[in-house]
Structures are given as structure tokens and as C-alpha cells.
Amino acid sequence: MTEVSPPARLRPLLLELIESASRIGAAACLIALPLLSLLPAGTIERTGFGKDLEHFAAYAGTGVLLTLGIASRRLRISASLLLMTLAASLEIAQSFTLTRSAEFEQFASGVMGAAVGLVIGSLGRRLLAGRRLWAGFSR
Numbered sequence: 641m642t643e644v645s646p647p648a649r650l651r652p653l654l655l656e657l658i659e660s661a662s663r664i665g666a667a668a669c670l671i672a673l674p675l676l677s678l679l680p681a682g683t684i685e686r687t688g689f690g691k692d693l694e695h696f697a698a699y700a701g702t703g704v705l706l707t708l709g710i711a712s713r714r715l716r717i718s719a720s721l722l723l724m725t726l727a728a729s730l731e732i733a734q735s736f737t738l739t740r741s742a743e744f745e746q747f748a749s750g751v752m753g754a755a756v757g758l759v760i761g762s763l764g765r766r767l768l769a770g771r772r773l774w775a776g777f778s779r
Contacts, residue, residue: 655768662709669702670726677730681739695749696756699727703757708764720758724751 676684676698687694703723707716727750734740 651768651770655765658768659709659711662705666702666705666709669698669705673698673702673726674730678733678737678740680737691743692745692749695727695746696753699723699750699753700757700760701753703754704761704764705757707758707761711765713762716758716762720754723754723757727751727754 689697703720706719706723710716710719727747731742731744731747731750735742
């Protein structure tokens with residue numbers, strides 16, 4: 641009879657807690673992204689890192705939270721594709737505001753951020769589940 645170590649017993653509980661917290665965080669991000677994208681430009685406080693890096697970080701963070709909060713691989717990919725679609729939609733919507741303009745570079749930064757978020761979140765899920773990151777690299 642093999643005994644399960646305490647960390648192994650706590651792993652499912654930790655994964656469930658992280659999934660729940662990530663879902664709440666992702667929902668907050670999905671509310672904040674459109675608001676911050678469509679508010680008048682003068683009301684937004686910039687970080688000083690540049691718009692492209694801000695877009696990348698916002699979409700990467702949202703992508704990580706989305707993928708950590710979704711158990712199904714297929715749904716994680718779908719959510720990431722929808723996040724990329726949101727990046728495109730918000731950039732197009734900015735062209736209809738008075739103080740904003742649609743820029744391809746910011747759209748590309750958002751899409752790349754969403755893709756990186758998918759990868760990081762998926763790797764994080766593998767680690768939390770106790771699996772190897774790259775199963776194909778076994779000796």
C-alpha cells in the first residue's frame with residue numbers, strides 16, 4: 641500500500657482554488673479591457689513602457705488567467721482565440737471614438753500577448769497538476 645504525501649493530497653485542492661481565483665481575475669480583466677480601450681485617451685494613466693508593451697502585458701495577463709481558470713484544453717484554446725478576436729474588435733472600435741485610433745501594432749501586441757498567455761497558463765496548469773512540462777522529452 642502506497643501512502644500519498646501531503647503535498648500530493650493538497651494538489652487538487654490547490655488547483656481548484658487557483659482555477660476559481662483565475663476565473664474571477666479573468667472576468668475582471670474582460671471587463672477592464674474594453675473599458676480601458678474605449679475611454680477617452682486623456683483619462684487613461686499610462687505606465688511609461690509604451691502602448692505596445694502595455695497591450696502585450698494586458699492580454700498576456702488575461703490569457704494566463706483564462707487558461708488557468710479553464711480545465712479543458714479545447715476550451716482554453718477557444719477562449720484564447722476569442723481573446724485575440726476581442727483585441728481586434730477593440731482596436732476597430734477605437735477608430736470610432738474621438739480621442740483614439742486603431743493601430744495594427746497594438747492589435748499585434750494584444751494577439752501575441754494572448755498567445756503567450758495561453759502557453760504560460762497551459763504550462764502552469766501542467767505544473768499544478770503534477771505533470772511534466774514536456775512529456776515527449778523523457779529519457
